[in-house]
Amino acid sequence: MxxxxxxxxxxxxxxxxxxxxxxxxxxxxxxxxxxxxxxxxxxxxxxxxxxxxxxxxxxxxxxxxxxxxxxxxxxxxxxxxxxxxxxxxxxxxxxxxxxxxxxxxxxxxxxxxxxxxxxxxxxxxxxxxxxxxxxxxxxxxxxxxxxxxxxxxVRIPEKSLFNQDARTIVTFGRIGERKGSYDLLQVAERIQPMFPDVRFVLYGDGETEKVTATIQKLGLKNVTLGGWISKKEQEAILKNTLLHFLPSYHEGLPMAILETMASGIPNLSTNVGDIRDAVIHGENGILTAPGDVHEMTKQLTKLLNEPLLLEKYAVCAREKIIRDFxxxxxxxxxxxxxxxxxxx
Structure with a gap:
């Protein structure tokens, strides 16, 4: 055929x-x-x-x-x-x-x-x-x-890239309201005084000027924009990544979630579209309602305070992708x- x-x-x-x-x-x-x-x-x-x-x-x-x-x-x-x-x-x-x-x-x-x-x-x-x-x-x-x-x-990398000593939280994809980028900035603002060594990096294109202006308005020192990157660059970035954070309002089943999970990077995301088919809340990652900045901050704080829990999610996330995706x-x-x- x-x-x-x-x-x-x-x-x-x-x-x-x-x-x-x-x-x-x-x-x-x-x-x-x-x-x-x-x-x-x-x-x-x-x-x-x-x-x-x-x-x-x-x-x-x-x-x-x-x-x-x-x-x-x-x-x-x-x-x-x-x-x-x-x-x-x-x-x-x-x-x-x-x-x-x-x-x-x-x-x-x-x-x-x-x-x-x-x-x-x-x-x-x-x-x-x-x-x-x-x-x-x-x-x-x-x-x-x-x-x-x-x-x-997705293609499965030969080994997990999870680094428990990493202090960088990343987002891959379009930047803007649909992807929850402004909610992420609010979370970063609340996390900043509690975990001053944690950095948020948004990789992608979209509403970059508006997001940059919001970063400056909020006085955020822990958020940067990384631009659009290649798959080769993404692999290098994931070696120093602790978590993938995607607080979207609307989705199908994002490739960014599957790719990060396949690399052993846990996800904090929202229960929209078919994300829950990959991210199982409390087993291999965390899901919240879209727009719930308070719950996102609470869950992220817990993960940053419990490295063993994050490590468990890293292992289970990769196993989920190997088994089903x-x-x-x-x-x-x-x-x-x-x-x-x-x-x-």
């Missing part, structure tokens, strides 16, 4: 690009052959989008594609894939692989005609794949198309899923 995978350029920033990059680097099957078409690029946005529109039918014909696997988020990503979907010949099966962190809000806040278009697009798709049961429940309310769950996965198991699941498409 020949499969065309359509989504953002794998060299771009973000979780979806990481997923596609992992497919490109590690997926191997005697039964299925993958081809790739970039539909979005941050540096060559319009050229990449136009090239995708212009070339998708030619690639499908030349490579004798049987199934098109679209990687989809909300807003522009959804509309781009909806357009490209219309160019796919009827003989091909179509998968919408949903990575959106706020598709429920995007749908709810859309005009009723746009909502109708969204439902029709899904209903005319052969299968929808989501990152967890929480999102599956939502998509089943807006489409009659079958919805399956295949959770994200390895890239090998992930691609085995996708191979089985691709094979099942013959019966749709």
């Amino acid at each position: 020949n499969i065309l995978m359509v989504g953002p350029d794998p060299a771009e920033k973000g979780g979806i690009s990481t997923v596609i990059s992992n497919f490109k680097q590690y997926y191997s099957s005697d039964e299925h052959k993958l081809y790739f078409l970039s539909s979005w690029s941050g540096t060559k946005k319009w050229q990449t989008e136009w090239n995708a529109i212009r070339s998708i039918r030619r690639i499908i014909s030349q490579k004798q594609i049987d199934l098109v696997h679209f990687h989809v988020a909300q807003k522009g990503s959804f509309f781009r894939k909806a357009l490209l979907k219309k160019l796919v010949p009827s003989r091909c099966k179509i998968i919408f692989h949903m990575h959106a962190s706020q598709f429920d809000m995007f749908y709810k806040n859309s005009h009723r005609l746009i909502q109708l278009f969204i439902r029709r697009t899904f209903n005319q798709t052969d299968h929808v794949v989501v990152l967890g049961e929480n999102w599956a429940e939502f998509y089943r309310t807006i489409t009659k198309t079958n919805v399956s769950v295949i959770q994200n996965a 390895s890239i090998e198991n992930y691609h085995t699941n996708w191979s089985a899923f691709y094979s099942s498409s013959r019966t749709w």
Whole structure:
């Protein structure tokens, strides 16, 4: 079976690009052959989008594609894939692989005609794949198309990178309100007098100017912005990281959480999206309600005061990823899923 995978350029920033990059680097099957078409690029946005529109039918014909696997988020990503979907010949099966962190809000806040278009697009798709049961429940309310769950996965480092002597807490990903960055700053403000040696570093892009202004306004000496980093740089950073802190308001299943857990770095996060499928509260990390700065501060204080508890979470976090979120198991699941498409 020949499969065309359509989504953002794998060299771009973000979780979806990481997923596609992992497919490109590690997926191997005697039964299925993958081809790739970039539909979005941050540096060559319009050229990449136009090239995708212009070339998708030619690639499908030349490579004798049987199934098109679209990687989809909300807003522009959804509309781009909806357009490209219309160019796919009827003989091909179509998968919408949903990575959106706020598709429920995007749908709810859309005009009723746009909502109708969204439902029709899904209903005319052969299968929808989501990152967890929480999102599956939502998509089943807006489409009659079958919805399956295949959770994200990551490559497992050879050994744990957890360093119990580290005093740095990091956040990877977009910086801004959705990711709870301003709540993190409030937590850092409360932690600063109690643990003056602890540092918070936010790695990523987004609302950097506004966050910098807030850091200055609050007089925080324990928070810095680290910019966007490569995977190689991330591994070096994790060797001196005590905890990954992601107080998001909306999520799917963030690659940053899976990657840090795989490296043996515990997580303090929020119980949104499908994060709870990976972070088990009180077993391998901590979950709080989004926006609950008091509870976040309380839990972080406890972790900083109990290094043995943090070390236990580090071990259990890595074991959880090895058991349930390895890239090998992930691609085995996708191979089985691709094979099942013959019966749709």
